Amino acid sequence: AQSVSQHNHHVILSEAASLELGCNYSYGGTVNLFWYVQYPGQHLQLLLKYFSGDPLVKGIKGFEAEFIKSKFSFNLRKPSVQWSDTAEYFCAVKTHGSSNTGKLIFGQGTTLQVKP
Amino acid sequence: NAGVMQNPRHLVRRRGQEARLRCSPVKGHSHVYWYRQLPEEGLKFMVYLQKENIIDESGMPKERFSAEFPKEGPSILRIQQVVRGDSAAYFCASSPGTGNPRGDEQYFGPGTRLTVT
Numbered sequence: 480a481q482s483v484s485q486h487n488h489h490v491i492l493s494e495a496a497s498l499e500l501g502c503n504y505s506y507g508g509t510v511n512l513f514w515y516v517q518y519p520g521q522h523l524q525l526l527l528k529y530f531s532g533d534p535l536v537k538g539i540k541g542f543e544a545e546f547i548k549s550k551f552s553f554n555l556r557k558p559s560v561q562w563s564d565t566a567e568y569f570c571a572v573k574t575h576g577s578s579n580t581g582k583l584i585f586g587q588g589t590t591l592q593v594k595p
Numbered sequence: 596n597a598g599v600m601q602n603p604r605h606l607v608r609r610r611g612q613e614a615r616l617r618c619s620p621v622k623g624h625s626h627v628y629w630y631r632q633l634p635e636e637g638l639k640f641m642v643y644l645q646k647e648n649i650i651d652e653s654g655m656p657k658e659r660f661s662a663e664f665p666k667e668g669p670s671i672l673r674i675q676q677v678v679r680g681d682s683a684a685y686f687c688a689s690s691p692g693t694g695n696p697r698g699d700e701q702y703f704g705p706g707t708r709l710t711v712t
Contacts, residue, residue: 483637511699522599523638523686523703530699569637573699580651581690582628583701585637 481506483572485586492560493594500555500589502570509575512553513583514544518566526568529553540564562595599689599704600669607710608677616672616707620689627670628701629662632684644670645692677711684708 486501504510512529527538534546544555553570570586600619608614620627625646630638643651644664655662659677664670674681685708688701 485637515703522705525700525702528700571638580643581626581699582640582643582651582654583630583638583688584640585630587635587637 481572481574481584483570483584483586485568485570485589487589488587489590489592491592491594494562495559496593498555498557498560498564498591500568500570500591502553502555502586504551504553504570504572504584506551506572506574511573511575512544512546513571513573514538514542514553514555515569515571516566517569523569526555560591560593562593564591565593566591599687599702601685601687601704601707603707604705605708605710607712609712610678611676614674614677614681614709614711616674616685616687616709618670618672618687618689618704620670620687621702624689624691624702626690626692627664628688628690629670629672630686630688632686632706634683638686641672674709677709679711682709682711 483504514526515523516526517523526542527536527544529536529546537543542557544553546553568589571583573583602617627644629641631641632638640654642655642662647666659675661673684706686706687704690701
């Protein structure tokens, strides 16, 4: 079955530290990849997405992610986190194929806590 | 430009009652998705609807759950005879659909937090 795995469930960093959140998926075909963020008390917002082309994708607020097809990975990075980055981060995958109907498959989420 | 609206934001029901969750998509969006988030878990797909049609309900529990997206009005997720295990956050997302360059993006609402007592 298609699945998405986020390795880190809870990450605690100090401000200015670098961030990398892991995301791996299981599907051998074409995928679209997404990172969503959910700030406390708010709804999910799209951080960045990969559809095709350059595997290094830049998103909002200084985030970027790299699609490595051979590793089935789409890790999220930020060189220097801020206290305001405290949130829950979700990796999601949309698969392409005869059974695809556009649904997103989400990882279980990573809670990031940034200490001032 | 209003985003996806969901109401109510919080809903408390006693076991055996019915829960009705509403979702108004972004204006002009014709595709609606419902997801459920159980405590300590990620979002799980439930159902995908276009106007007046259910396209994919592979994530819906077989009993007690139903969804609709009528020609006019919001999409409704209905849970009959709720049980404690239905307590979760229910998120709705909408997208413009195929033929639109941003058709693959889903825009999420704030969610409805259902508590069954």
